[in-house]
Amino acid sequence: MEKIRILVVDDHPMVIEGMKAILQQISFVEVAGTAGNSFQALELAETLQPHLIITDINLPEVSGIELTARIKKNYPAMKVIGMSTFNDRSYISQMIQSGADGFLVKSASREEIEQAIPMVLDGQLYLSVDVGMNRTEKKNLQHQPVITRREKEILALIADGLTNPQIAEKLFISLNTVDTHRKNLLAKFETNNSAALIKLATRAGLI
Protein backbone atom coordinates (compact mmCIF):
# COMPACT_ATOMS: atom_id res chain seq x y z
CA MET A 1 0.00 0.00 0.00
CA GLU A 2 1.15 3.49 -0.86
CA LYS A 3 2.48 5.58 1.99
CA ILE A 4 0.64 8.68 3.08
CA ARG A 5 2.60 11.66 1.78
CA ILE A 6 2.75 14.58 4.16
CA LEU A 7 3.79 18.20 3.84
CA VAL A 8 4.87 19.85 7.09
CA VAL A 9 4.57 23.63 7.45
CA ASP A 10 6.02 25.65 10.32
CA ASP A 11 8.20 28.70 10.62
CA HIS A 12 10.25 27.22 13.44
CA PRO A 13 12.96 24.88 12.15
CA MET A 14 12.94 23.03 15.44
CA VAL A 15 9.29 22.15 15.12
CA ILE A 16 9.80 21.03 11.54
CA GLU A 17 12.65 18.78 12.58
CA GLY A 18 10.72 17.44 15.54
CA MET A 19 7.69 16.64 13.46
CA LYS A 20 9.84 15.03 10.76
CA ALA A 21 11.52 12.88 13.36
CA ILE A 22 8.21 11.74 14.73
CA LEU A 23 6.66 11.09 11.33
CA GLN A 24 9.64 9.03 10.26
CA GLN A 25 8.88 6.67 13.11
CA ILE A 26 5.45 5.98 11.68
CA SER A 27 5.55 3.22 9.09
CA PHE A 28 2.64 4.21 6.89
CA VAL A 29 3.60 7.81 6.30
CA GLU A 30 6.29 9.66 4.41
CA VAL A 31 7.41 13.29 4.69
CA ALA A 32 7.02 14.61 1.16
CA GLY A 33 8.42 18.00 2.02
CA THR A 34 8.55 20.90 4.46
CA ALA A 35 7.82 24.61 4.20
CA GLY A 36 8.62 27.60 6.39
CA ASN A 37 5.81 29.86 5.23
CA SER A 38 2.47 29.84 3.46
CA PHE A 39 3.78 30.83 0.02
CA GLN A 40 6.26 28.02 0.01
CA ALA A 41 3.56 25.71 1.30
CA LEU A 42 1.20 26.58 -1.54
CA GLU A 43 3.92 25.96 -4.11
CA LEU A 44 4.85 22.63 -2.61
CA ALA A 45 1.21 21.64 -2.33
CA GLU A 46 0.98 22.17 -6.08
CA THR A 47 4.15 20.31 -7.05
CA LEU A 48 4.15 17.56 -4.45
CA GLN A 49 0.40 16.97 -4.26
CA PRO A 50 0.63 15.55 -0.73
CA HIS A 51 -2.25 13.67 0.83
CA LEU A 52 -1.99 15.62 4.03
CA ILE A 53 -0.64 18.96 5.19
CA ILE A 54 0.26 19.53 8.81
CA THR A 55 0.59 23.25 9.37
CA ASP A 56 1.24 25.65 12.19
CA ILE A 57 -1.58 28.12 12.79
CA ASN A 58 0.62 31.07 13.64
CA LEU A 59 2.57 31.63 10.48
CA PRO A 60 4.04 35.01 9.59
CA GLU A 61 2.34 37.13 6.91
CA VAL A 62 -0.23 34.59 5.75
CA SER A 63 -1.56 32.63 8.71
CA GLY A 64 -2.17 28.92 8.82
CA ILE A 65 -5.86 29.62 8.85
CA GLU A 66 -5.64 31.56 5.62
CA LEU A 67 -3.38 28.90 4.17
CA THR A 68 -5.89 26.22 5.02
CA ALA A 69 -8.66 28.13 3.31
CA ARG A 70 -6.62 28.45 0.13
CA ILE A 71 -5.55 24.84 0.14
CA LYS A 72 -9.10 23.69 0.59
CA LYS A 73 -10.28 25.89 -2.23
CA ASN A 74 -7.61 24.69 -4.66
CA TYR A 75 -7.46 21.05 -3.63
CA PRO A 76 -10.61 20.10 -1.74
CA ALA A 77 -9.46 16.50 -1.36
CA MET A 78 -6.24 17.43 0.39
CA LYS A 79 -6.43 17.02 4.16
CA VAL A 80 -5.17 19.67 6.54
CA ILE A 81 -4.32 19.40 10.21
CA GLY A 82 -3.75 22.62 12.14
CA MET A 83 -1.16 22.87 14.87
CA SER A 84 -0.68 25.37 17.65
CA THR A 85 1.08 25.79 20.97
CA PHE A 86 -2.17 26.81 22.60
CA ASN A 87 -5.38 24.91 22.51
CA ASP A 88 -7.31 28.08 22.05
CA ARG A 89 -10.90 27.39 21.15
CA SER A 90 -11.30 30.31 18.87
CA TYR A 91 -8.26 29.21 16.87
CA ILE A 92 -9.70 25.77 16.52
CA SER A 93 -13.01 27.20 15.48
CA GLN A 94 -11.39 29.38 12.89
CA MET A 95 -9.48 26.42 11.52
CA ILE A 96 -12.65 24.43 11.20
CA GLN A 97 -14.27 27.40 9.53
CA SER A 98 -11.47 27.35 7.00
CA GLY A 99 -12.07 23.70 6.34
CA ALA A 100 -9.35 22.03 8.41
CA ASP A 101 -9.74 18.34 9.18
CA GLY A 102 -7.97 18.23 12.49
CA PHE A 103 -6.18 20.04 15.23
CA LEU A 104 -3.08 19.10 17.21
CA VAL A 105 -1.31 20.83 20.04
CA LYS A 106 2.42 21.00 19.54
CA SER A 107 2.98 18.98 22.66
CA ALA A 108 1.19 16.05 21.04
CA SER A 109 2.84 12.66 21.43
CA ARG A 110 3.88 10.32 18.63
CA GLU A 111 0.98 8.05 19.54
CA GLU A 112 -1.46 10.88 19.19
CA ILE A 113 -0.13 11.90 15.82
CA GLU A 114 -0.12 8.31 14.66
CA GLN A 115 -3.75 8.10 15.63
CA ALA A 116 -4.76 11.42 14.11
CA ILE A 117 -3.47 10.81 10.59
CA PRO A 118 -5.58 7.81 9.58
CA MET A 119 -8.64 9.36 11.18
CA VAL A 120 -8.30 12.51 9.18
CA LEU A 121 -7.54 10.66 5.96
CA ASP A 122 -10.70 8.68 6.60
CA GLY A 123 -12.67 11.92 6.57
CA GLN A 124 -13.16 12.22 10.31
CA LEU A 125 -12.40 15.29 12.36
CA TYR A 126 -9.52 14.84 14.75
CA LEU A 127 -9.03 17.07 17.75
CA SER A 128 -6.08 16.83 20.09
CA VAL A 129 -6.94 15.18 23.39
CA ASP A 130 -5.65 18.28 25.14
CA VAL A 131 -8.46 20.28 23.67
CA GLY A 132 -10.61 18.78 26.36
CA MET A 133 -13.93 18.63 24.63
CA ASN A 134 -16.47 15.93 24.99
CA ARG A 135 -17.95 14.15 22.01
CA THR A 136 -20.95 16.38 21.81
CA GLU A 137 -18.77 19.44 21.59
CA LYS A 138 -16.62 17.86 18.93
CA LYS A 139 -19.70 16.95 16.97
CA ASN A 140 -20.94 20.48 17.22
CA LEU A 141 -17.66 21.65 15.78
CA GLN A 142 -18.05 19.29 12.88
CA HIS A 143 -21.49 20.54 12.16
CA GLN A 144 -20.46 24.08 12.69
CA PRO A 145 -21.80 26.00 9.73
CA VAL A 146 -19.43 27.93 7.57
CA ILE A 147 -20.56 31.51 7.33
CA THR A 148 -19.50 34.24 4.94
CA ARG A 149 -17.67 37.42 5.83
CA ARG A 150 -20.77 39.54 5.54
CA GLU A 151 -22.74 37.15 7.67
CA LYS A 152 -20.10 37.23 10.34
CA GLU A 153 -20.17 40.99 10.33
CA ILE A 154 -23.91 41.07 10.74
CA LEU A 155 -23.76 38.35 13.37
CA ALA A 156 -21.55 40.54 15.52
CA LEU A 157 -23.94 43.46 15.20
CA ILE A 158 -26.88 41.29 16.16
CA ALA A 159 -24.93 40.15 19.21
CA ASP A 160 -24.36 43.77 20.11
CA GLY A 161 -28.08 44.20 20.30
CA LEU A 162 -28.64 46.16 17.11
CA THR A 163 -31.97 45.73 15.39
CA ASN A 164 -32.30 45.06 11.68
CA PRO A 165 -33.11 48.69 10.86
CA GLN A 166 -30.09 49.83 12.84
CA ILE A 167 -27.81 47.35 11.09
CA ALA A 168 -29.16 48.40 7.72
CA GLU A 169 -28.40 52.02 8.49
CA LYS A 170 -24.95 51.25 9.80
CA LEU A 171 -23.91 49.18 6.79
CA PHE A 172 -25.68 51.36 4.21
CA ILE A 173 -27.71 48.46 2.91
CA SER A 174 -31.39 47.74 2.69
CA LEU A 175 -33.42 46.44 5.58
CA ASN A 176 -34.43 43.54 3.37
CA THR A 177 -30.83 42.56 2.82
CA VAL A 178 -30.11 42.52 6.51
CA ASP A 179 -33.19 40.44 6.98
CA THR A 180 -32.00 37.96 4.37
CA HIS A 181 -28.60 37.64 6.00
CA ARG A 182 -30.21 37.11 9.35
CA LYS A 183 -32.44 34.45 7.86
CA ASN A 184 -29.47 32.70 6.31
CA LEU A 185 -27.70 32.75 9.66
CA LEU A 186 -30.72 31.28 11.39
CA ALA A 187 -30.94 28.60 8.72
CA LYS A 188 -27.25 27.75 8.88
CA PHE A 189 -27.35 27.35 12.63
CA GLU A 190 -30.67 25.59 12.43
CA THR A 191 -32.26 27.86 14.97
CA ASN A 192 -35.39 29.92 14.84
CA ASN A 193 -34.47 32.96 16.83
CA SER A 194 -31.56 35.24 17.49
CA ALA A 195 -31.12 34.32 21.12
CA ALA A 196 -30.25 30.74 20.25
CA LEU A 197 -28.21 31.94 17.31
CA ILE A 198 -26.00 34.05 19.53
CA LYS A 199 -25.57 31.23 22.00
CA LEU A 200 -24.43 28.79 19.34
CA ALA A 201 -22.27 31.31 17.55
CA THR A 202 -20.59 32.29 20.80
CA ARG A 203 -19.97 28.69 21.65
CA ALA A 204 -18.47 28.24 18.20
CA GLY A 205 -16.10 31.13 18.85
CA LEU A 206 -17.58 33.22 16.07
CA ILE A 207 -18.26 36.29 18.19
Add this chain to the structure above:
Amino acid sequence: MEKIRILVVDDHPMVIEGMKAILQQISFVEVAGTAGNSFQALELAETLQPHLIITDINLPEVSGIELTARIKKNYPAMKVIGMSTFNDRSYISQMIQSGADGFLVKSASREEIEQAIPMVLDGQLYLSVDVGMNRTEKKNLQHQPVITRREKEILALIADGLTNPQIAEKLFISLNTVDTHRKNLLAKFETNNSAALIKLATRAGLI
Protein backbone atom coordinates in the same frame (compact mmCIF):
# COMPACT_ATOMS: atom_id res chain seq x y z
CA MET B 1 -3.97 51.01 63.65
CA GLU B 2 -5.79 47.75 64.14
CA LYS B 3 -4.56 44.80 62.13
CA ILE B 4 -6.77 43.25 59.51
CA ARG B 5 -8.11 40.01 60.93
CA ILE B 6 -8.31 37.18 58.44
CA LEU B 7 -10.01 33.78 58.45
CA VAL B 8 -8.43 31.22 56.10
CA VAL B 9 -10.57 28.38 54.75
CA ASP B 10 -9.23 25.38 52.82
CA ASP B 11 -9.58 21.63 53.10
CA HIS B 12 -5.89 21.05 52.37
CA PRO B 13 -3.76 21.52 55.48
CA MET B 14 -0.79 22.36 53.32
CA VAL B 15 -2.55 25.28 51.69
CA ILE B 16 -3.69 26.53 55.09
CA GLU B 17 -0.15 26.42 56.38
CA GLY B 18 1.24 28.05 53.29
CA MET B 19 -1.25 30.87 53.40
CA LYS B 20 -0.67 31.36 57.10
CA ALA B 21 3.07 31.57 56.52
CA ILE B 22 2.61 34.17 53.83
CA LEU B 23 0.13 36.25 55.80
CA GLN B 24 2.41 36.28 58.80
CA GLN B 25 4.96 38.04 56.68
CA ILE B 26 2.55 40.88 56.04
CA SER B 27 2.72 43.46 58.80
CA PHE B 28 -0.79 44.84 58.66
CA VAL B 29 -2.69 41.57 58.82
CA GLU B 30 -3.31 38.89 61.38
CA VAL B 31 -4.60 35.35 60.94
CA ALA B 32 -7.62 35.21 63.21
CA GLY B 33 -8.28 31.56 62.54
CA THR B 34 -8.44 28.73 60.01
CA ALA B 35 -11.16 26.31 58.95
CA GLY B 36 -11.13 23.07 56.95
CA ASN B 37 -14.72 23.18 55.75
CA SER B 38 -17.66 25.50 55.28
CA PHE B 39 -19.47 24.60 58.50
CA GLN B 40 -16.43 25.34 60.58
CA ALA B 41 -15.90 28.50 58.57
CA LEU B 42 -19.41 29.76 59.28
CA GLU B 43 -18.98 29.12 62.99
CA LEU B 44 -15.66 30.90 63.10
CA ALA B 45 -17.02 33.78 61.06
CA GLU B 46 -19.63 34.20 63.77
CA THR B 47 -17.32 33.96 66.76
CA LEU B 48 -14.23 35.64 65.35
CA GLN B 49 -15.92 38.29 63.24
CA PRO B 50 -12.93 38.60 60.90
CA HIS B 51 -12.60 41.48 58.47
CA LEU B 52 -11.74 39.18 55.63
CA ILE B 53 -12.18 35.55 54.68
CA ILE B 54 -9.91 33.88 52.20
CA THR B 55 -11.53 30.66 51.07
CA ASP B 56 -10.91 27.86 48.65
CA ILE B 57 -13.59 27.48 46.00
CA ASN B 58 -13.54 23.70 45.87
CA LEU B 59 -14.55 22.71 49.36
CA PRO B 60 -16.17 19.35 50.08
CA GLU B 61 -19.92 19.21 50.77
CA VAL B 62 -20.61 22.94 50.85
CA SER B 63 -18.54 24.70 48.19
CA GLY B 64 -16.69 27.95 48.63
CA ILE B 65 -19.22 29.57 46.35
CA GLU B 66 -22.07 28.54 48.61
CA LEU B 67 -20.05 29.56 51.64
CA THR B 68 -19.48 32.98 50.17
CA ALA B 69 -23.15 33.45 49.51
CA ARG B 70 -24.01 32.59 53.12
CA ILE B 71 -21.30 34.78 54.57
CA LYS B 72 -22.43 37.71 52.48
CA LYS B 73 -25.99 37.20 53.54
CA ASN B 74 -25.16 37.00 57.23
CA TYR B 75 -22.41 39.60 57.37
CA PRO B 76 -22.59 41.86 54.32
CA ALA B 77 -19.64 43.92 55.50
CA MET B 78 -17.30 40.96 55.70
CA LYS B 79 -15.01 40.67 52.71
CA VAL B 80 -14.42 37.40 50.89
CA ILE B 81 -11.65 36.41 48.55
CA GLY B 82 -12.04 33.17 46.59
CA MET B 83 -9.12 30.94 45.83
CA SER B 84 -8.68 28.16 43.31
CA THR B 85 -6.00 26.14 41.59
CA PHE B 86 -7.53 26.98 38.24
CA ASN B 87 -8.34 30.39 36.93
CA ASP B 88 -11.54 29.12 35.46
CA ARG B 89 -13.72 31.97 34.31
CA SER B 90 -16.97 30.34 35.21
CA TYR B 91 -15.74 29.78 38.75
CA ILE B 92 -14.80 33.40 39.02
CA SER B 93 -18.12 34.45 37.66
CA GLN B 94 -19.96 32.28 40.10
CA MET B 95 -17.94 33.71 42.96
CA ILE B 96 -18.79 37.22 41.89
CA GLN B 97 -22.41 36.18 41.63
CA SER B 98 -22.22 35.03 45.21
CA GLY B 99 -20.85 38.36 46.25
CA ALA B 100 -17.12 37.66 46.51
CA ASP B 101 -14.76 40.62 46.55
CA GLY B 102 -11.76 39.04 44.95
CA PHE B 103 -10.18 36.05 43.37
CA LEU B 104 -6.71 34.57 43.76
CA VAL B 105 -5.06 31.62 42.10
CA LYS B 106 -3.30 29.38 44.57
CA SER B 107 0.00 30.05 42.90
CA ALA B 108 -0.28 33.70 43.86
CA SER B 109 2.84 35.30 45.28
CA ARG B 110 3.18 37.08 48.62
CA GLU B 111 3.34 40.38 46.77
CA GLU B 112 0.11 39.68 45.02
CA ILE B 113 -1.68 38.74 48.20
CA GLU B 114 -0.28 41.77 49.96
CA GLN B 115 -1.69 43.89 47.19
CA ALA B 116 -5.05 42.18 47.06
CA ILE B 117 -5.99 42.56 50.73
CA PRO B 118 -6.07 46.36 51.02
CA MET B 119 -7.81 46.66 47.68
CA VAL B 120 -10.58 44.35 48.73
CA LEU B 121 -10.92 45.99 52.14
CA ASP B 122 -11.26 49.26 50.29
CA GLY B 123 -14.27 47.88 48.46
CA GLN B 124 -12.56 47.24 45.17
CA LEU B 125 -12.72 43.99 43.24
CA TYR B 126 -9.40 42.18 43.08
CA LEU B 127 -8.67 39.57 40.45
CA SER B 128 -5.48 37.57 40.32
CA VAL B 129 -3.14 38.73 37.59
CA ASP B 130 -3.17 35.20 36.21
CA VAL B 131 -6.79 35.56 35.33
CA GLY B 132 -5.63 37.47 32.32
CA MET B 133 -8.46 39.90 31.87
CA ASN B 134 -8.16 43.46 30.76
CA ARG B 135 -9.69 46.29 32.69
CA THR B 136 -12.82 46.37 30.63
CA GLU B 137 -13.48 42.74 31.34
CA LYS B 138 -12.87 43.22 35.02
CA LYS B 139 -15.24 46.15 35.06
CA ASN B 140 -17.85 44.07 33.36
CA LEU B 141 -17.48 41.49 36.07
CA GLN B 142 -17.99 44.12 38.71
CA HIS B 143 -21.11 45.38 37.05
CA GLN B 144 -22.29 41.91 36.35
CA PRO B 145 -25.88 41.83 37.53
CA VAL B 146 -26.90 39.35 40.15
CA ILE B 147 -29.78 37.30 38.90
CA THR B 148 -32.14 35.04 40.77
CA ARG B 149 -32.46 31.29 40.38
CA ARG B 150 -35.62 31.53 38.37
CA GLU B 151 -34.14 34.15 36.11
CA LYS B 152 -31.13 31.98 35.48
CA GLU B 153 -33.38 29.09 34.60
CA ILE B 154 -35.35 31.17 32.14
CA LEU B 155 -32.18 32.68 30.74
CA ALA B 156 -30.98 29.21 29.80
CA LEU B 157 -34.23 28.44 28.05
CA ILE B 158 -34.11 31.68 26.11
CA ALA B 159 -30.59 30.79 25.04
CA ASP B 160 -31.89 27.45 23.85
CA GLY B 161 -34.18 29.29 21.52
CA LEU B 162 -37.47 28.73 23.30
CA THR B 163 -40.10 31.39 22.89
CA ASN B 164 -42.00 32.82 25.81
CA PRO B 165 -45.07 30.62 25.21
CA GLN B 166 -42.84 27.55 25.06
CA ILE B 167 -41.07 28.48 28.27
CA ALA B 168 -44.38 29.11 29.98
CA GLU B 169 -45.61 25.67 28.98
CA LYS B 170 -42.41 23.99 30.05
CA LEU B 171 -42.34 25.58 33.50
CA PHE B 172 -46.09 25.41 34.06
CA ILE B 173 -46.34 29.13 34.58
CA SER B 174 -48.18 31.93 32.86
CA LEU B 175 -46.91 33.57 29.70
CA ASN B 176 -47.06 36.88 31.52
CA THR B 177 -44.74 35.64 34.20
CA VAL B 178 -42.19 34.51 31.68
CA ASP B 179 -42.50 37.85 30.02
CA THR B 180 -41.85 39.63 33.29
CA HIS B 181 -38.77 37.55 34.01
CA ARG B 182 -37.47 38.23 30.55
CA LYS B 183 -38.02 41.92 31.01
CA ASN B 184 -36.22 41.86 34.34
CA LEU B 185 -33.29 40.10 32.71
CA LEU B 186 -33.15 42.69 29.97
CA ALA B 187 -33.27 45.43 32.56
CA LYS B 188 -30.56 43.89 34.71
CA PHE B 189 -28.22 43.50 31.78
CA GLU B 190 -29.21 46.89 30.44
CA THR B 191 -29.95 45.54 27.02
CA ASN B 192 -33.00 45.83 24.87
CA ASN B 193 -33.12 42.52 23.13
CA SER B 194 -32.45 38.87 23.74
CA ALA B 195 -29.57 38.56 21.32
CA ALA B 196 -27.45 41.02 23.27
CA LEU B 197 -28.68 39.50 26.51
CA ILE B 198 -27.39 36.07 25.54
CA LYS B 199 -24.08 37.49 24.43
CA LEU B 200 -23.51 39.27 27.73
CA ALA B 201 -24.78 36.40 29.82
CA THR B 202 -22.55 33.96 28.00
CA ARG B 203 -19.59 36.22 28.45
CA ALA B 204 -20.44 36.39 32.15
CA GLY B 205 -20.41 32.62 32.35
CA LEU B 206 -24.06 32.43 33.23
CA ILE B 207 -25.07 30.04 30.49
Add this chain to the structure above:
DNA sequence: TTAAAAATCCCCCGAAAGCGTGATGTATTC
Protein backbone atom coordinates in the same frame (compact mmCIF):
# COMPACT_ATOMS: atom_id res chain seq x y z
C1' DT C 1 -44.06 38.13 63.12
C1' DT C 2 -43.20 41.16 59.87
C1' DA C 3 -40.84 43.32 56.21
C1' DA C 4 -38.31 42.55 52.07
C1' DA C 5 -37.33 39.81 48.02
C1' DA C 6 -38.70 36.72 44.65
C1' DA C 7 -42.04 34.74 41.87
C1' DT C 8 -46.31 34.91 40.13
C1' DC C 9 -49.98 37.07 37.15
C1' DC C 10 -52.51 40.58 33.99
C1' DC C 11 -53.27 44.01 29.85
C1' DC C 12 -52.13 47.20 25.91
C1' DC C 13 -49.62 48.32 21.90
C1' DG C 14 -46.24 49.23 18.49
C1' DA C 15 -41.93 47.60 16.76
C1' DA C 16 -39.24 43.95 15.48
C1' DA C 17 -38.43 39.35 14.24
C1' DG C 18 -39.34 35.32 11.65
C1' DC C 19 -41.18 32.75 7.42
C1' DG C 20 -41.98 32.11 2.53
C1' DT C 21 -40.70 33.06 -1.99
C1' DG C 22 -38.63 35.17 -5.67
C1' DA C 23 -35.29 38.11 -8.20
C1' DT C 24 -30.97 40.69 -9.75
C1' DG C 25 -26.08 42.08 -10.00
C1' DT C 26 -21.38 40.58 -9.56
C1' DA C 27 -17.29 38.48 -8.63
C1' DT C 28 -14.75 34.21 -8.99
C1' DT C 29 -13.76 30.04 -10.57
C1' DC C 30 -13.78 26.20 -13.91
Add this chain to the structure above:
DNA sequence: GAATACATCACGCTTTCGGGGGATTTTTAA
Protein backbone atom coordinates in the same frame (compact mmCIF):
# COMPACT_ATOMS: atom_id res chain seq x y z
C1' DG D 1 -18.75 31.31 -21.51
C1' DA D 2 -21.13 28.81 -17.84
C1' DA D 3 -21.63 27.82 -13.25
C1' DT D 4 -21.40 28.93 -8.58
C1' DA D 5 -21.39 31.52 -4.46
C1' DC D 6 -22.31 35.79 -2.46
C1' DA D 7 -24.51 39.96 -1.66
C1' DT D 8 -28.06 42.64 -2.72
C1' DC D 9 -33.18 43.90 -2.78
C1' DA D 10 -38.53 43.17 -2.38
C1' DC D 11 -43.17 42.17 -0.14
C1' DG D 12 -46.81 40.28 2.49
C1' DC D 13 -48.06 37.97 6.59
C1' DT D 14 -47.99 36.12 11.45
C1' DT D 15 -45.81 35.69 15.68
C1' DT D 16 -42.96 37.25 19.18
C1' DC D 17 -40.65 40.72 21.56
C1' DG D 18 -40.03 44.76 24.20
C1' DG D 19 -41.80 48.87 26.81
C1' DG D 20 -45.19 50.68 29.79
C1' DG D 21 -48.01 50.14 33.40
C1' DG D 22 -49.88 47.65 37.94
C1' DA D 23 -51.01 43.79 41.17
C1' DT D 24 -50.95 39.63 44.17
C1' DT D 25 -48.88 35.64 46.43
C1' DT D 26 -45.15 32.84 48.17
C1' DT D 27 -40.59 32.53 50.21
C1' DT D 28 -37.17 33.94 52.84
C1' DA D 29 -34.69 36.58 56.16
C1' DA D 30 -34.45 39.62 60.08
